[in-house]
Amino acid sequence: MNSSSGMSRAQVAVLYLVLTTAIASGIVIYSSASTVTALFKTATTGLFLPLLLSLIVSFLLDPAVQFFEGQKINRTLSIFIVYILMFSLFFLFLLIVGPPNWEGMINALKADFPRYISRAIEWLSGLLAVAQQHFPFITNYDLSERLRATSQTFFGVVLMQTPRSAIKIGSLLLLVPLFSFFFLRDSRRIMRSLISLTPNRYFEMVLDIYAHVSWQLSHFIRGRILEALIIGIVVWIGLSLTDIRYAPILAVIAGATNLVPYIGPLIGMIPGLVIALVDLGMGGQFWWILCVYVLIAQIILDNFILIPILISKVSNLHPLWVILAIIMGGKLYGVMGMIIGVPIASIINIIFIEIHQYRRSFNLYNRYFTNRGKLL
Amino acid sequence: MFKKLDDRELAFLENIVHVRNYGTDEVVFGEGDVGSGMYCIRTGQVQIYKLDEHGNEIEQAVLEAGDFFGEIALTASRPRCAAARTTEPTVLIGLFRSDMIEAVRRHPVPSSKIMLGLNRVISDRLLQCNLQMEVLKKQLAALQKKQSDE
Numbered sequence: 172m173n174s175s176s177g178m179s180r181a182q183v184a185v186l187y188l189v190l191t192t193a194i195a196s197g198i199v200i201y202s203s204a205s206t207v208t209a210l211f212k213t214a215t216t217g218l219f220l221p222l223l224l225s226l227i228v229s230f231l232l233d234p235a236v237q238f239f240e241g242q243k244i245n246r247t248l249s250i251f252i253v254y255i256l257m258f259s260l261f262f263l264f265l266l267i268v269g270p271p272n273w274e275g276m277i278n279a280l281k282a283d284f285p286r287y288i289s290r291a292i293e294w295l296s297g298l299l300a301v302a303q304q305h306f307p308f309i310t311n312y313d314l315s316e317r318l319r320a321t322s323q324t325f326f327g328v329v330l331m332q333t334p335r336s337a338i339k340i341g342s343l344l345l346l347v348p349l350f351s352f353f354f355l356r357d358s359r360r361i362m363r364s365l366i367s368l369t370p371n372r373y374f375e376m377v378l379d380i381y382a383h384v385s386w387q388l389s390h391f392i393r394g395r396i397l398e399a400l401i402i403g404i405v406v407w408i409g410l411s412l413t414d415i416r417y418a419p420i421l422a423v424i425a426g427a428t429n430l431v432p433y434i435g436p437l438i439g440m441i442p443g444l445v446i447a448l449v450d451l452g453m454g455g456q457f458w459w460i461l462c463v464y465v466l467i468a469q470i471i472l473d474n475f476i477l478i479p480i481l482i483s484k485v486s487n488l489h490p491l492w493v494i495l496a497i498i499m500g501g502k503l504y505g506v507m508g509m510i511i512g513v514p515i516a517s518i519i520n521i522i523f524i525e526i527h528q529y530r531r532s533f534n535l536y537n538r539y540f541t542n543r544g545k546l547l
Numbered sequence: 548m549f550k551k552l553d554d555r556e557l558a559f560l561e562n563i564v565h566v567r568n569y570g571t572d573e574v575v576f577g578e579g580d581v582g583s584g585m586y587c588i589r590t591g592q593v594q595i596y597k598l599d600e601h602g603n604e605i606e607q608a609v610l611e612a613g614d615f616f617g618e619i620a621l622t623a624s625r626p627r628c629a630a631a632r633t634t635e636p637t638v639l640i641g642l643f644r645s646d647m648i649e650a651v652r653r654h655p656v657p658s659s660k661i662m663l664g665l666n667r668v669i670s671d672r673l674l675q676c677n678l679q680m681e682v683l684k685k686q687l688a689a690l691q692k693k694q695s696d697e
Contacts (some may be wrong), residue, residue, distance in 0.1 A: 240653050252652045363565075371567055373572060375643065378565075379624075382645030 219504075221343055223511060225350030229358065230392045232257070236355055250355050254348065276417055284414075288322040290449040317503070383525045388518060394481030395514060399426040401477060402468050406443075410464030413456045415447055425468065431513050432493055438465040488517055548615065548664040556657040563650050565641040575639065582620025582627045585645030588612050591609040591637025597629045609634070618665060621647060 178186070239249035295318065321422045362381065367375045410418035421443040428439030442462075469520025470543050488496070493513055500512020552560060566589070569575065575586060578597060586593075587616040588610055593606040595616060607629055610616055616631060621644055642661075 237653050241655065367565060371569055374565075374567065374641075375576065376581070378645060379581070379583045380641055382648075 199433065221346040221350060224343065224347045225354055227392055227396065228347055228351040229354035230389050231396055232351065232355060233389065250352055257343060276420055280417055280420065287445050287449050291445050292318055294448065351478055362431050380525055387521045387525060391517060391521060394480065395430060397480050398473065398477045399429045402426050402429045402473060405468050405472055406463060409467060410443065410460060412450060413459060415460060416450065417446060430510050431497060432488065433490055434497065436469050488520055492516055548667050549661065551664060552657065552660055556660060557655045559654055560661065563642065563646040565643065567639045567641055569633040569637045569639060570634050571633060573633050575633065576627050578627055578630040580627045582617060582625055583645065584641055585615055585618040585621045586639040586641050587615040589638040589640055592634045593637060594634050596634050597627050618668060620644065621665060
């Protein structure tokens with residue numbers, strides 16, 4: 172018996188069965204895939220930061236390891252030597268300079284924080300009052316109340332996060348040296364085996380682009396970290412010449428925020444200026460601190476010396492991309508995301524620039540594709 | 548090119564080369580491609596050819612196991628002056644510029660020996676080219692003289 176479409180009842184039944192099975196297996200595959208993704212996500216939570224930091228540490232230590240390798244010492248031993256040297260240098264530094272009393276300073280800052288904020292609000296309110304005299308249309312904007320609410324929320328978060336951060340830092344101190352060790356020892360082997368999977372026709376191109384990108388990246392990361400470190404040290408020295416408290420913490424903030432171009436240094440100098448204004452008043456010391464932050468650290472040191480020497484102009488991002496990277500980084504990983512968002516955007520930028528330059532120099536498109544865009 | 552390397556240096560070389568397997572009639576590189584390294588033939592056969600203005604292939608050489616090609620690209624990024632294609636299943640050992648540059652930094656002694664070997668090979672080939680050019684010039688002069696006599 173044939174149906175109107177020319178298929179027997181048995182054929183229709185088989186078709187129905189096949190379609191149902193296909194849909195059911197599709198749903199099963201989809202749900203198991205999303206379960207696997209969810210499991211993978213849970214398993215890798217919290218690994219991103221240690222992995223990223225390890226990558227940065229391995230980029231920083233690689234030249235030193237290479238130096239020892241050049242002295243006919245094998246790579247594993249070279250890494251151990253560099254580790255021992257780094258730890259010894261760190262402890263020697265602590266012995267000579269003396270460890271800064273971080274805990275005491277943070278506790279004191281916690282106690283002082285409301286005072287600084289209320290003084291800053293007072294100062295801003297005064298400023299607002301002057302502004303309102305000249306521009307009456309801003310009368311309704313309650314700046315001081317807004318600032319008070321924001322700062323209270325921020326302070327609450329800081330209080331809550333401190334013990335959690337301590338655990339995080341403890342785990343980082345353990346994981347980062349371990350991961351960096353394996354990155355330093357095996358990254359070359361891992362990358363070689365990954366590149367070897369490329370089809371023969373594209374192998375040379377992939378190897379060349381990889382070499383360019385990794386060279387640019389290592390220079391960029393080393394440059395940025397060194398830049399932040401030097402800025403931090405200069406700010407520390409500059410602030411230590413005055414009576415300002417918390418100079419080491421302010422130097423760490425200045426160095427870390429310096430990793431974010433354009434906006435970072437501006438944000439980095441705010442705490443220092445507020446503390447200087449409240450504790451020291453608007454005297455000579457305040458102007459010296461402003462001079463250290465703006466003129467010495469940013470204009471002379473960063474713009475004229477460090478950026479031209481350490482960082483190539485190629486890896487500089489357009490300000491719009493910087494702002495987008497900060498916003499997206501902040502949404503994903505909070506304050507840490509804001510700091511690492513821009514370097515990650517720069518890394519993606521470097522990869523695009525390298526591929527683009529390679530294509531432009533050697534017209535790769537015509538070599539591998541026909542005029543109609545078909546792969547040769 | 549590698550004959551002056553001792554066992555330890557050969558082991559080092561083994562770490563920086565890439566072993567690639569090719570099927571029959573597989574293009575290794577095309578004429579004008581960006582060159583980034585040289586190849587040694589471990590097993591198999593490679594045909595070196597150029598294309599004329601009509602797109603016809605003109606065979607330049609057929610290389611066997613133990614031969615190498617593309618060595619000019621090892622030191623500088625230049626377009627390949629001829630194309631290479633396998634004529635049977637072939638295993639090639641590739642030595643590439645990026646690996647060589649890294650090796651020069653990390654292991655200067657064996658790397659400089661490899662570079663000296665490369666220099667020797669290129670010098671030999673340059674000398675051969677010069678000699679061939681001399682012979683061709685003489686042949687051309689003789690031909691021109693013959694034509695003018697006629």
